Amino acid sequence: MAKPLIAGNWKMHGTAAEAVALSRQLVENEQSFCVQMAIFPPTLHLGLVASELSGSSIALGAQNMSEYRSGAFTGEVSADMLKEAGCGYILVGHSERRTLFGEVDSTVADKFKAAQNSGLVPILCVGETLQQRQQGLTLEVVAEQINVVKEKVGIESLCHGVIAYEPVWAIGSGEVASPEQAQLVHGAIRELLGSSGIDTSLLYGGSVKASNAVELFAQRDIDGGLVGGASLEADEFLKIAQLMT
Ligand code: PEP
Numbered sequence: 368m369a370k371p372l373i374a375g376n377w378k379m380h381g382t383a384a385e386a387v388a389l390s391r392q393l394v395e396n397e398q399s400f401c402v403q404m405a406i407f408p409p410t411l412h413l414g415l416v417a418s419e420l421s422g423s424s425i426a427l428g429a430q431n432m433s434e435y436r437s438g439a440f441t442g443e444v445s446a447d448m449l450k451e452a453g454c455g456y457i458l459v460g461h462s463e464r465r466t467l468f469g470e471v472d473s474t475v476a477d478k479f480k481a482a483q484n485s486g487l488v489p490i491l492c493v494g495e496t497l498q499q500r501q502q503g504l505t506l507e508v509v510a511e512q513i514n515v516v517k518e519k520v521g522i523e524s525l526c527h528g529v530i531a532y533e534p535v536w537a538i539g540s541g542e543v544a545s546p547e548q549a550q551l552v553h554g555a556i557r558e559l560l561g562s563s564g565i566d567t568s569l570l571y572g573g574s575v576k577a578s579n580a581v582e583l584f585a586q587r588d589i590d591g592g593l594v595g596g597a598s599l600e601a602d603e604f605l606k607i608a609q610l611m612t
Contacts, residue, residue, distance in 0.1 A: 371402040371584075372529065372568050372591035373608045374490060375598025376430060376458065379409055386412035390419040392601035397423060402591065402611045405456050406598065410444055417453030428456030428490070431464060434477035436484075446485035457482045458593075460512065461492045462535045472512055476519035483524055490529040490570070490593065491516055493556075497536035505534075506555050513559060526563040529570060530556055531593040537573025539595060544573055546582045553588035577606040584611050 381389070386408050397404065405426040408416045417427055429452075433443035449457060458464075459482060460475035475491070482489040493512040495505045509532065517525045532552050534544050544552075549571045560567055571583050572593030583589055591611060598604045 371611045372570060373402055373404050373604075373611055374428065374456065374458075374531075374570065374591070374593045375404070375406045375604050376461070376572075376593060376595045377406065377408045377599060378430070378463075378595060380599055381409065381412070383412055383415055386416055387419055389599070389601055390416045390425075393425055393605065394419060394423045396601065396605050397425060398609075402608050404604075404608050407456070407458060413449070413452045413454065420453070426455045427453050428458065429454050430458050430461065432457050432459075432478060432482065432487075434474055434481050436481065446482050446487050450485050450487055455488060456529075457487045457489050458531075459489045459491055462494055462533060462538055466535070472515035473519075475512070476516045479516050479528060480520050480524075483520065483528065488528060490531050491525075492531045492533050492572070492593070494533040494535050494538075494573070500534065500536065505552060509552060509556065510559055513556065522561070522563050526560055526567045529568045531570040531572045532556060533572035533593060539574070541574050543575065543579050543583075544571070546586050549583055550586040550588060553586065557588045575607065577603055577610060580607050580610045 405428050407428040407430050420427055429449045432446050433440055437445055459478040464470045479489045493509045495508040499508050537544050553569050568590040569588055570591045570593045571589050575592045575594045576597045
């Protein structure tokens, strides 16, 4: 089994000073957890946070990148640039990118491929909307989101990435999937990956907090968490990481 991963997505929150303070608090209080912690600050703060993390075991990631390597793409950031800034991970296909910025599966697949070509580990985010769940389409939707990436990069490369199951209705809503609901989907993802995916990290995301993490992390196919709101408080994020240990 892969080392458990706890990833903190800061989204578009915080000043540079707040980003430095939060990363400093994490570094000062990190213990020898048997879990890999990774934080995903806003792009503009990556360099500052990278300096704070230097010498610590906390990894750095970015929230978004271009699918293109370089060129006339105003406002975009490439995987090579993120790598140079100290990133090891990149989120691809976060539901906010899909719903608010119109990212479609094929673009997500291109980003996944571009990330790996530059030596970043992509965290592929998948998940169904409330309406899709109510229509009984959860497993179908998640499988389709994963299959488009599989077709683009092949099963082995897909399995070298990380997959985060994040039901859209649970993100930022305070409504968390039950451990059974989450395990059902994680089990189906593991099955979809087949023998190549035995060690692939499968994260759960969606309103994870210290108070609900233990039961989620106890599930057989949940190898860690992608945490949004609760990652903005050092104590809460550290507590979640500790619960995974
Ligand atoms: C996320 O941003 O991926 C997320 C899961 O957010 P939250 O924990 O706030 O629901």
